[in-house]
Amino acid sequence: MKLSLLWGAASLAAICTGAVAQDADLLVFDYPGFENPDFHVGYSEKHGDSPTFAFFGDEDEAFQKIRAGFKADVAHICAGSVSKWTDSGIIVPWDTAKLPAYGDLDSNLTGTEIGDGGAYFIPVDFGSTAIAYNPEEVPAEDVASLDVFKNPKYAGRLTLPDNVDDAYALAYLATGVDNWTNASDAEFEAASNWLREVHPNLRTYWTDPAELSQLLSSGEILVSWAWNETYPTMVAEGRPIGFQREAAEGSSLWLCGYVKLAEGQGSEEKAYDYINAMLAESSVVPLLDAGYGSSNQAALTSEVTSEDLEAAGLGVIDVPVLAQLPMSNEARERQAETFELIKAGF
Numbered sequence: 001m002k003l004s005l006l007w008g009a010a011s012l013a014a015i016c017t018g019a020v021a022q023d024a025d026l027l028v029f030d031y032p033g034f035e036n037p038d039f040h041v042g043y044s045e046k047h048g049d050s051p052t053f054a055f056f057g058d059e060d061e062a063f064q065k066i067r068a069g070f071k072a073d074v075a076h077i078c079a080g081s082v083s084k085w086t087d088s089g090i091i092v093p094w095d096t097a098k099l100p101a102y103g104d105l106d107s108n109l110t111g112t113e114i115g116d117g118g119a120y121f122i123p124v125d126f127g128s129t130a131i132a133y134n135p136e137e138v139p140a141e142d143v144a145s146l147d148v149f150k151n152p153k154y155a156g157r158l159t160l161p162d163n164v165d166d167a168y169a170l171a172y173l174a175t176g177v178d179n180w181t182n183a184s185d186a187e188f189e190a191a192s193n194w195l196r197e198v199h200p201n202l203r204t205y206w207t208d209p210a211e212l213s214q215l216l217s218s219g220e221i222l223v224s225w226a227w228n229e230t231y232p233t234m235v236a237e238g239r240p241i242g243f244q245r246e247a248a249e250g251s252s253l254w255l256c257g258y259v260k261l262a263e264g265q266g267s268e269e270k271a272y273d274y275i276n277a278m279l280a281e282s283s284v285v286p287l288l289d290a291g292y293g294s295s296n297q298a299a300l301t302s303e304v305t306s307e308d309l310e311a312a313g314l315g316v317i318d319v320p321v322l323a324q325l326p327m328s329n330e331a332r333e334r335q336a337e338t339f340e341l342i343k344a345g346f
Contacts, residue, residue: 007199019278025052026270027262030061030074031093042277043270056132065262066090069248073264073271078256080165082121091259092117098272101279102297107195109255109325121326123257125292126276129166129215130251131244134216143244146174148223152204156200162205164339167323168223169252171195178250178320188334195342209233216241227254228313229291235311243313247311250320255295288312320332 010089028035028051035053037044044050054072056062059081066072068088077085085091096102096119109123131143142148149158149170160167162249171191172180183191203221206212215221216230217239226243234241245251258275277283284294284303293314294300300309309315 002062007290009014022050022052023047023270024052025267026267026274027072028274029066029075030055030075033290034052034076036290038285039283040274042280043274046273047270051270052330057086063088070260071263071265073266074151074258074260074274076256076258079121079324079326080122080332082259083257083329083332086120086208087329090262091120092262094122094260094275095119099275099279101296101299105295106297108253108321109295121257121259122275123255123260124275125257125287126253126295127292128228128251128253128254129169129225130228130313131223131247132212132230133223133242133244134219135217136240136241138222142339143223143242144248146170146249149198150203152201154223156203157220158201159204159206159212159224160202161225162197162207164226164336165254166252167195167339169324173249173252173320173322176249180322180324181325182224183331190265192338192342195339199342199345212343223237231313232291232311238263245313245317246319248319250322251317253321253323259297
């Protein structure tokens with residue numbers, strides 16, 4: 001999972017299912033930080049308070065807690081987990097007729113329906129993944145292609161995220177695939193072999209955005225596959241940083257959103273009110289300030305300028321984009337198993 005400023009800052013409180021008690025009629029299971037009331041102003045204005053929040057550290061932990069009987073009404077997960085949660089039966093579809101902004105969602109983030117054709121996942125927040133580099137030591141022409149990760153000139157000063165979705169998004173793009181939802185076995189093998197070829201060039205696999213910023217700031221790393229939050233963070237610190245989203249082969253978008261839990265005990269009406277608040281125009285700027293784009297394209301373009309989006313690493317680009325849309329659980333498990341072997345040198 002991803003995640004940006006708020007996710008990267010998760011404290012020990014995120015590891016346990018602590019709760020922030022507010023409106024008892026709705027329990028939102030989420031990453032710490034997303035309880036920010038600025039993200040759901042419409043809900044608080046309508047109901048007089050924020051929902052109650054319970055927190056998890058990662059989506060596997062959240063999945064296991066729900067399977068063990070923890071009751072919540074909605075949960076915030078990223079696209080890579082959707083098929084697993086759907087197949088398990090712990091979530092049910094949303095009624096998109098109750099989501100006025102559904103038709104305004106960015107079509108790059110909605111993809112195709114999953115499961116039995118229902119809308120099990122409503123994308124809310126997204127970010128980009130691309131090449132972060134030190135422009136004082138890496139010329140722009142060297143990051144014009146994703147093959148920079150195979151360039152022997154930078155061996156030992158390269159890093160990739162320790163995240164299977166991001167790693168395979170890079171590898172698929174580098175091997176000519178910009179839609180992984182229908183990748184063939186041959187395309188999967190080509191992407192895996194690309195990662196195997198790159199592995200010896202890497203100094204490390206970064207696990208946290210703060211760690212990556214430190215690696216880049218110290219000069220230990222010159223080129224990384226990185227989330228967009230790294231770019232404005234290092235700009236604000238006065239560090240040398242470039243963010244290349246227009247490599248010839250393209251760049252990636254990750255996306256997260258909300259699912260409706262089958263065993264929820266709270267108000268279904270308030271669950272819809274919460275999602276609608278998260279998708280509202282009033283949430284766009286607070287989300288962007290935290291490093292996230294809103295999936296509501298109409299609201300996003302009306303509330304912020306193209307310069308704001310560019311500064312956040314989310315501007316318009318004219319190259320292939322691989323959106324990290326939900327894939328079958330079988331395909332994701334195969335990627336995860338292979339990625340672990342590649343990291344171990346196999």
